[in-house]
Amino acid sequence: MSNPQISPIWKPLHNPSSIRLLTLYPGRFQDHVEASLEESDLRKDPYYEAISYYWGRQMPEYDITVNGQVLQVRKNLYDFLRKLRSRSQNRILWVDAICISQMDLEEKSQQVRNIHHVFLQASCVHAWLGEHQDSSEVLFDPQEDAWQPHEGLLRKVWRLTFSPTPLRKLYDARRRRVRIWIAFFQRPYFSRRWIVQELVLARSIMMHCGTDERSWDELIGTRVYYKTFDGINFGTIGDIYNPVNDPFRKATNNIRMLLMLRDEARTQKFERDIFTLINMFSHTKCEDPLDQVYALLSLEDSSMSSRQDMQYYTARRTGVIFPDYQKDMADLFITVFTKRNCTDPIQLNPSLLDTENARRRSQKSGRVRWNVDQVLVELGSQRALTAYHLLADLHLDEFEMKLVQERLHEAALKDHTGRLNAALSDTEKAIRFINRQRTSYQM
Template sequence: MSLHIWRVLDKAWNFKLLPIGFGFFSQIRQSYHLSFGCWLHIVSQDIQSHSTLSATYETKIQYLPLEESEIRLFILYPGSDEDAVSGRIEHSSWGFNSNKQYEALSYVWGDVRDSVAILVDGRTVSVTKSLETALRHLRYRDKPRTLWVDYVCINQEDIPERSKQVARMGLIYEQASSVLIWLGLATVNSGVGMEILRYFATEKRPQSCPVWQAYPQSLVHQGLLDVMNRPWFERMWVVQEVGRSHRAIFFCGRDCVQWSTSSIDVRRFIRMIKYAEILPQWTQLGLDTVNMRPLLEMLDFQDANSFSKPWGSCDRAAPDLLDLAYNLRYKKCSDPRDKIFGIWGMVDYLWHLEDFKVDYSMTVTQVYEEVARVSFSSHYG
């Protein structure tokens, strides 16, 4: 929640109030910050406490083999904040003829050593703290939620399966009803940043007094910086995950920003950001120091999926593997091979190369030698 009065002096005092928890075993508490100058701003901040599940008896997920036309889905059980995160895995037919509805999660894994326990099929299993926090916030209180989550829906220890599923990820995200983008917990500043993104995503045209001019300068700068500096925007995989989505939703704690990915809506979203960035007021507020490029890049790929498909057409050519890898070379991933595999689903002609597939048994050197081969082939320029 937020309440503000237009500032007269750009001076603020900030006090952190005592956390408020609902339920003795609640993992999520609310910490409130009070800021004031000649304006007043009250915000809530999520606080993550320890997992309610003991990690003493952790086991591994018991995976059954996947058929060629199957994917796994995670049925996230409903629960309140004090309940442990739990769900089950089920196999589902996959492809354009499947009528199974699911949402795909886009998030940062985080440090795999920083793990907590959840219940999967009644077994206590270890997942990254980042994933557990996302699932805790995204689950419904009164009904299950069907998700595709790479960490639990792919047997990460089965290299052939992992290779096949990663090669399909572009289509998995494209066929999802929504892509849920988990940016992390809310902070004292994130609410203003999310409100600015919501303005860009939902307004039909620029307003005479945009939301980023309605708050004190210090709040606007810190809020937008808080959201846009989230690690999610640095990841290689998110370009494909959002670029192929049909509907996307940012989540920052309980706060969300959603937009339709129709070509008209996405192009309007892009133009709203670009228009704001050329305004003198944007620079005067110091907002030109906030890097909006990662968001614009993903929206650009999302614009009509930004590439040709064999079952349709659009007014933009398919991207070349080398050009795409070069433009996104600054993106982060823990495995150097994922600099290539992470953009696989955006380069259509790779599907037709029987001798170059996503294969985690290949060494890093072999992967990049294949990039050189297909990029300099006479068939592809």
């Protein structure tokens, strides 16, 4: 990709609230992609649409023209730009890989602070799922909704018959659709940590797959009936439907949390702290380890629905964690842990008590992280427990944890309040406990 320091593509931005918007010129699918970048101020509420997509692991190697200069982008974005552009008129878009000078870490840090407002103010967020596969065409067919058996019908059949045959036929038909949904939700797009805030903040969402598109509410919102039948896990139905091992429920766990957060955001009941958010989405992925935190920061405030909160662009608010891509993971842990004081993480996030889920995560990560009671006794304080979960959820390795101790120790020597000494003590307890667990796991 072109050097941002000398390229005419990315001209310096004038204000903290400034972003760049991409004007995608019209053309046919097979035509070369041409566009221009211009600065715009979010405080003036410009019109644009935002793009949400999976970057992919390929190197940027597909040529497009921006401001008269050749710019290479990754295949997934290249395909979507060709599908999304109009044949007759310009389209104004915000695309992270193009609108942000990715190699300029100072600019990237500033622009990521604005992501909250970028997606909150976009007229629509277009989510690109990729090409059709595994019969995903069925999911974008409006007729498919009418075909589906309703949950109420399934309950009536269960009540009216002692024979498993009618119910089994309904479930066999449903299973065929469920398999398609499972494959759909296992696409790389849904494993991205960045999509959490992109989809939670969006006014409206259009889902694109192949040449088809459907709104989020039509495609995802109407699938609520795919849920566990609480209490119906025995006898005939227990043989057919086991909610504990339900693969659909596992595949849609991320979507369920997104639906919940979108609802909370719109009812202004959003009170998730950064510790809880990191833990909730610790299974998701991001290319830059720092984005394990930065991709969720804009969801932390309970006032996130206020579009006029322009103080977010400046550093006026106290206790705000600002993205800084010149940090490493050790510095990021220290920043998050010392700027946030979660007094009772278990109360804020009941999932921390899910010992079965914890056991599976421990086996997968090679780290015996739980039993919760044992952790509480060993660590002795809720703050140490917070450090323990944060270290684990950010996947810090042994070298990074050693850096955390060294840097906290240096900072504590200069701190006269005693606050950093307490943070150092709690962090050291958490690290010692994690190291003991690793040793026990290897024995």
